[in-house]
Amino acid sequence: MYPNMADSNRLPTEPYKGVRDFYPEDEAVQKYLFSTMRGVAERFGYVEYDASVLESAELYRAKGAENEEIANEQTYTFTDRGDREVTLRPEMTPTVARMVAAKRRELPFPLRWYSIPNVFRYERPQRGRLREHWQLNVDLFGSHSPAADAEVIMLAHALMREFGAQESDFQIRVSSRQFVQDIAKRHDLSPENHRAFRLLLDRHGKISKEEHEEELKKLGISPEEFAASNPPEDVAALLEPLRQANIGNVAFDPHIVRGFDYYTGMVFEVFDTHPENNRSLFGGGRYDNLLDMFGEHVPAVGFGMGDVTMRDFLAVREKLPTYASPVKVYLAVPSSALAPEAMKLAAELRRAGVNTAVDFGDKKLEDQIKAADKQRIPYLIVVGENELGSGEFKVRDLAAHSEKPMRRDDLSSFFLNL
Numbered sequence: 001m002y003p004n005m006a007d008s009n010r011l012p013t014e015p016y017k018g019v020r021d022f023y024p025e026d027e028a029v030q031k032y033l034f035s036t037m038r039g040v041a042e043r044f045g046y047v048e049y050d051a052s053v054l055e056s057a058e059l060y061r062a063k064g065a066e067n068e069e070i071a072n073e074q075t076y077t078f079t080d081r082g083d084r085e086v087t088l089r090p091e092m093t094p095t096v097a098r099m100v101a102a103k104r105r106e107l108p109f110p111l112r113w114y115s116i117p118n119v120f121r122y123e124r125p126q127r128g129r130l131r132e133h134w135q136l137n138v139d140l141f142g143s144h145s146p147a148a149d150a151e152v153i154m155l156a157h158a159l160m161r162e163f164g165a166q167e168s169d170f171q172i173r174v175s176s177r178q179f180v181q182d183i184a185k186r187h188d189l190s191p192e193n194h195r196a197f198r199l200l201l202d203r204h205g206k207i208s209k210e211e212h213e214e215e216l217k218k219l220g221i222s223p224e225e226f227a228a229s230n231p232p233e234d235v236a237a238l239l240e241p242l243r244q245a246n247i248g249n250v251a252f253d254p255h256i257v258r259g260f261d262y263y264t265g266m267v268f269e270v271f272d273t274h275p276e277n278n279r280s281l282f283g284g285g286r287y288d289n290l291l292d293m294f295g296e297h298v299p300a301v302g303f304g305m306g307d308v309t310m311r312d313f314l315a316v317r318e319k320l321p322t323y324a325s326p327v328k329v330y331l332a333v334p335s336s337a338l339a340p341e342a343m344k345l346a347a348e349l350r351r352a353g354v355n356t357a358v359d360f361g362d363k364k365l366e367d368q369i370k371a372a373d374k375q376r377i378p379y380l381i382v383v384g385e386n387e388l389g390s391g392e393f394k395v396r397d398l399a400a401h402s403e404k405p406m407r408r409d410d411l412s413s414f415f416l417n418l
């Protein structure tokens with residue numbers, strides 16, 4: 001646009017720090033992730049909802065929703081022109097809680113809802129952590145039953161299987177906030193120490209075993225006794241139906257607590273077992289009191305699965321789908337004078353429902369073919385004088401390097417029946 005602009009004045013082409021551009025091949029992976037998520041959520045009877053990325057900042061500061069790390073350090077918050085404090089949602093749970101509370105009297109419970117929002121967190125970008133990610137949110141409202149806890153875990157398991165994972169590829173680790181509470185009570189922990197205990201558990205895996213044990217001892221908790229704990233009642237009650245559903249990779253793990261303050265019961269986290277990617281993939285839990293901040297009481301349980309961690313999971317196992325262009329056929333022309341004829345043929349094909357792209361003949365035929373191939377368009381037709389005159393075209397299969405002749409009238413049915 002500015003051919004004489006000095007190098008130093010050029011704008012960088014990189015995206016903003018910690019966010020991604022999705023070139024068509026990346027976008028195709030994204031679409032695959034989302035359609036797999038949608039398919040499984042809907043198979044379990046969940047329906048899709050959505051909301052704006054903009055939320056009032058107070059939603060993340062209210063008692064109950066607060067997560068100090070997220071509200072104070074990790075949100076993108078600004079003041080709008082009307083002096084309102086606005087936050088780009090860092091997660092979907094407060095938003096969905098707000099939506100359910102707003103229509104509590106009209107909505108049919110148990111309510112099964114899912115969404116795939118993009119969410120924003122001001123984090124230090126690193127593997128698996130970015131400043132914008134998409135997150136499948138699956139939530140069930142209106143049931144206290146451990147069967148509801150079991151259902152969301154079954155759904156998480158089914159999702160992993162649908163992505164092509166074997167049970168040995170991941171582990172579902174479950175605990176309960178009840179368990180943390182019981183230990184705190186038994187050891188008579190002060191509110192600060194209770195919180196310190198929770199944060200310590202959350203850091204498990206990020207610090208050494210020795211350091212972890214040392215910190216437990218400081219709180220007066222015996223590491224041996226802690227490690228040998230039995231599952232709390234609510235966890236035991238949900239492990240049974242999961243066993244009956246033949247889910248073999250779920251187990252109680254007393255270290256699972258999760259970061260948010262709003263969880264009240266079962267909490268779980270799904271871990272990748274791959275040696276190069278051994279970390280948490282996603283998680284969730286029960287949050288029975290979150291809607292109380294809107295003056296409504298509705299028990300809830302759900303989870304959030306991020307696209308970044310799922311991509312990594314699939315990439316290390318070479319399970320990402322190979323790219324296929326949505327364009328079926330490319331029409332090339334030996335000279336630009338024939339472009340209008342090619343456009344006419346394209347219109348015929350499109351009317352029949354065939355995705356067709358046309359070249360305008362600005363480049364040599366050979367380069368047009370290269371362009372089609374580079375876009376991984378499977379077929380190409382050269383629209384030349386002879387073909388137009390005879391009404392017979394050669395359909396080239398660009399991957400197989402083969403071609404076959406075809407009458408103009410037969411083209412659309414050929415592409416539609418591929």
Ligand code: HAM
Binds near residue numbers: 138280
């Ligand atoms: P969360 O653990 O903060 O939970 O996020 C859920 C998942 O989103 C994570 O396990 C991870 O896959 C992904 N994720 C989180 N932060 C990032 C990031 N900075 N970059 C890439 N991926 C990320 C929640 O957000 C809860 N609201 C989930 C929930 C729904 N609980 C009940 N219902």
